[in-house]
Amino acid sequence: MNPRPILVLGSSGQVGYELLRALAPLAPVAATDRASLDLTDSEALRARVRALRPAAIVNAAAYTAVDQAEAEPAQVAAINGVAPGVLAEAAAEVGAALVHYSTDYVFDGRGERPYREDDATAPLGVYGRSKLAGEQAALERHDAVIVLRTAWVYATRGKNFLLTMQRLARERDELRVVADQWGAPTSARFIAASTASILAQTRLSSAYIAAHRGIYHLAAAGSVHWCDFARAILAATPGAEHVRVAAITTAEYPTPAIRPHYSVLDTTRVATTFGLYMPPWHELLELALRDQAGSARA
Numbered sequence: 001m002n003p004r005p006i007l008v009l010g011s012s013g014q015v016g017y018e019l020l021r022a023l024a025p026l027a028p029v030a031a032t033d034r035a036s037l038d039l040t041d042s043e044a045l046r047a048r049v050r051a052l053r054p055a056a057i058v059n060a061a062a063y064t065a066v067d068q069a070e071a072e073p074a075q076v077a078a079i080n081g082v083a084p085g086v087l088a089e090a091a092a093e094v095g096a097a098l099v100h101y102s103t104d105y106v107f108d109g110r111g112e113r114p115y116r117e118d119d120a121t122a123p124l125g126v127y128g129r130s131k132l133a134g135e136q137a138a139l140e141r142h143d144a145v146i147v148l149r150t151a152w153v154y155a156t157r158g159k160n161f162l163l164t165m166q167r168l169a170r171e172r173d174e175l176r177v178v179a180d181q182w183g184a185p186t187s188a189r190f191i192a193a194s195t196a197s198i199l200a201q202t203r204l205s206s207a208y209i210a211a212h213r214g215i216y217h218l219a220a221a222g223s224v225h226w227c228d229f230a231r232a233i234l235a236a237t238p239g240a241e242h243v244r245v246a247a248i249t250t251a252e253y254p255t256p257a258i259r260p261h262y263s264v265l266d267t268t269r270v271a272t273t274f275g276l277y278m279p280p281w282h283e284l285l286e287l288a289l290r291d292q293a294g295s296a297r298a
């Protein structure tokens with residue numbers, strides 16, 4: 001008999017794409033993207049879960065355009081705030097576990113040490129508020145829910161800071177990047193591999209997930225500001241080594257959404273509960289760039 005599948009939402013996104021490969025050894029993976037399953041269509045979400053009866057649902061779909069979110073609060077709330085609750089309810093109905101992702105932007109960034117899961121949240125913008133609402137909705141509606149809050153996600157595909165810096169470096173000799181926002185850049189591949197490792201340990205049992213339910217911080221170790229992250233990217237990008245990266249302040253680069261000044265996450269809980277190792281952010285970057293170089297050669 002085939003094992004019950006894992007339903008992945010957002011399979012065309014950074015994390016979702018990596019999940020397809022990472023989860024493959026665990027169970028058949030049913031991949032959906034926005035075209036095949038829209039998070040704003042609650043009836044479609046319920047119907048898909050009922051029809052598929054997955055062992056687990058991994059929701060990597062989200063409205064992630066932090067600045068654009070300020071202009072579309074209702075749409076953002078529907079995707080990030082409401083849909084996770086609908087998914088959780090549907091998961092409960094068929095006895096599936098739910099893994100959902102959230103963000104360091106639930107914090108206001110005034111902290112001075114890495115944020116722990118139970119630190120007070122105070123999102124600064126529409127995106128952060130919607131993600132906080134989504135965490136709460138998912139956890140309220142089902143026992144077998146794990147929320148992985150991650151941060152500063154990048155990959156060698158999709159829309160992200162790594163690829164933006166590399167593109168700008170091809171167009172300019174000098175970039176200006178903010179040096180007063182601190183975080184931990186985390187690769188989508190690492191997030192997907194960690195998710196798979198967690199699910200493997202649970203043997204896709206929703207009772208096991210229920211016993212370990214709650215919020216976990218999952219991010220690379222260490223911290224850096226965007227400017228030094230940009231410097232590290234370009235220093236290791238062939239042809240971009242000469243590009244100068246000037247440090248500027250957030251005030252010199254105003255954006256529609258206010259971002260936390262410091263959003264480093266304390267990952268002790270996920271590391272100790274699931275026996276995971278959080279590599280330093282620069283090691284994950286090195287791996288991603290090695291991957292990118294490999295595909296460029298192919």
Ligand SMILES: NC(=O)c1ccc[n+]([C@@H]2O[C@H](COP(=O)([O-])OP(=O)(O)OC[C@H]3O[C@@H](n4cnc5c(N)ncnc54)[C@H](OP(=O)(O)O)[C@@H]3O)[C@@H](O)[C@H]2O)c1
Nearest residue numbers: 010012013014015034038039061062064101103150152153
């Ligand atoms: N990116 C970050 O820096 C960051 C930081 C912290 C936490 N996170 C969280 O990590 C998770 C994964 O993020 P990511 O960076 O992999 O995101 P991403 O690359 O932006 O991918 C998000 C995916 O969600 C899909 N999506 C958007 N609206 C949808 C809808 N209405 N119905 C179905 N699918 C929809 C998108 O499809 P389209 O391509 O068709 O729009 C896209 O494939 C999210 O929960 C995010 O909030 C991300």
